[in-house]
Amino acid sequence: MNLNIFYHFGRFLLLVKQSLTRPENFRMYWNETMRQMNDIGIGSLVIVGLISLFIGAVTAVQFSYQLGDSFVPMYYIGYIVRDSTIIELAPTITCLVLAGKVGSNMAAEIGGMRQKEHIDAMEIMGVNTASYLFLPRLIAALFTIPLLVSLAAFIGVGGGYLASVPTGILSDADFVLGVRSFFEPYNVFIMYVKAFVFAFLLTSVSCYQGYFVKGGSIELGQASTNAVVFSDILILFFDFLIALLLT
């Protein structure tokens, strides 16, 4: 693994610059963007839904255990599930999962195109491949990932409800009271900031890894793994940075 971070960062910036140009044909870019939206959005609904449901449920059960013998009112479970889901779990866990699912797929798809000379073929036709392969994916990710994160937040709260109300940990009224207490709209803003930043990170890192892949199937596998690993590291680092700056 080449750890020359400045070399990679410089080459990454050049790729981004090269991709932010006027498309050769808007319709083709539009079609590709729609295809990517479908792949990223619809293709990730089930996994994002399942993970959010269980994370909301685990948060509720865990906090009911923590609050068990304390003087903190039990309806706080609803409040804690809501805020931890909105601020942290929905954007971060969803994007970590998407880095694994969508990011590795992007790196493998673009890397495969590089190895099978598809990218050379497009270059010779006169297509700006950096733009055609990166821009639709980025736009699709910037639209769909915040929507997936919103959905994850709702499902997470739902998961908390399902884990605590039917099981008798607290009443329906208490949970709803908790969910409606101390609501800060600013937290939703933080969630969307995270969603946009993470969407950019996971898409650009994955496209970069795929676009510059060399060699054979082993290198393609490495590129796919690197896409996930570097996306995850950057997501966690920027999660910390955003928390530091916005709270």
Next chain:
Amino acid sequence: MIRADKIKKSFGSAEVLKGISVELEQGKNNLIIGRSGAGKTVFLKILVGLFMPTVGDVWYGDTNICQLNKKELKAIRREVGMLFQGNALFDSMTVEENVRFPLDMFSNMTRGEKQKRVDLCLEQVTLKGSNKKYPGEISGGMQKRVGIARAIVLNPKYLFCDEPNSGLDPKTSITIDELISDITKENNITTVINTHDMNSVMEIGDKIVFLHLGELAWIGSKDEVLESDNELLQDFIFASPFLQKLRNAALNR
């Protein structure tokens, strides 16, 4: 016409091309031949503009493509068609969509006009009726023909073919050679073919450029191959005992 002028190319300390100058003519099949490692693919990629030479220039007519900016290079690439060794067909698209891709990207044609052009190109490569099939559903020879149809769909002035016969049986190889040759003559385009196939050399080699260890070792036509006293060329072309016997028989006749 394409002119390569004193082309040198190095990768690190390894000099792959050592000053090649050659003129590739319009309306002719210009074949680049040579042993593995001779620098054929690098030379072809320089000619097509995928690599920039370390030293030297490539001229398309009066335009030096090594001096062009990205925008100008993109514009000139619309005059270029290329058939890749591995075909480079997009797996997720049908035959028809593959051939239509350059038109969708760059032409202002209506949907009907595009369809007409795609049908014409597929007819030219005798692939009519396979429009809706995916590359994975057709044979290697058919994939080559789809690659050719895609390469010519924008009416290129320059056609490049990288190992068009690789992985094909002799009969299909001849069909592909004839097809490329017919397209070259009919459209009066400059065709550059990178090949190992000796049958192609003797059948369609209007101009043959023989590279050896990154240097230009011989230039001539298919008719001049037999009479050439260039030992490197003779060793390369008539490498097998069977071909040596054929050559001797031809020369004794």
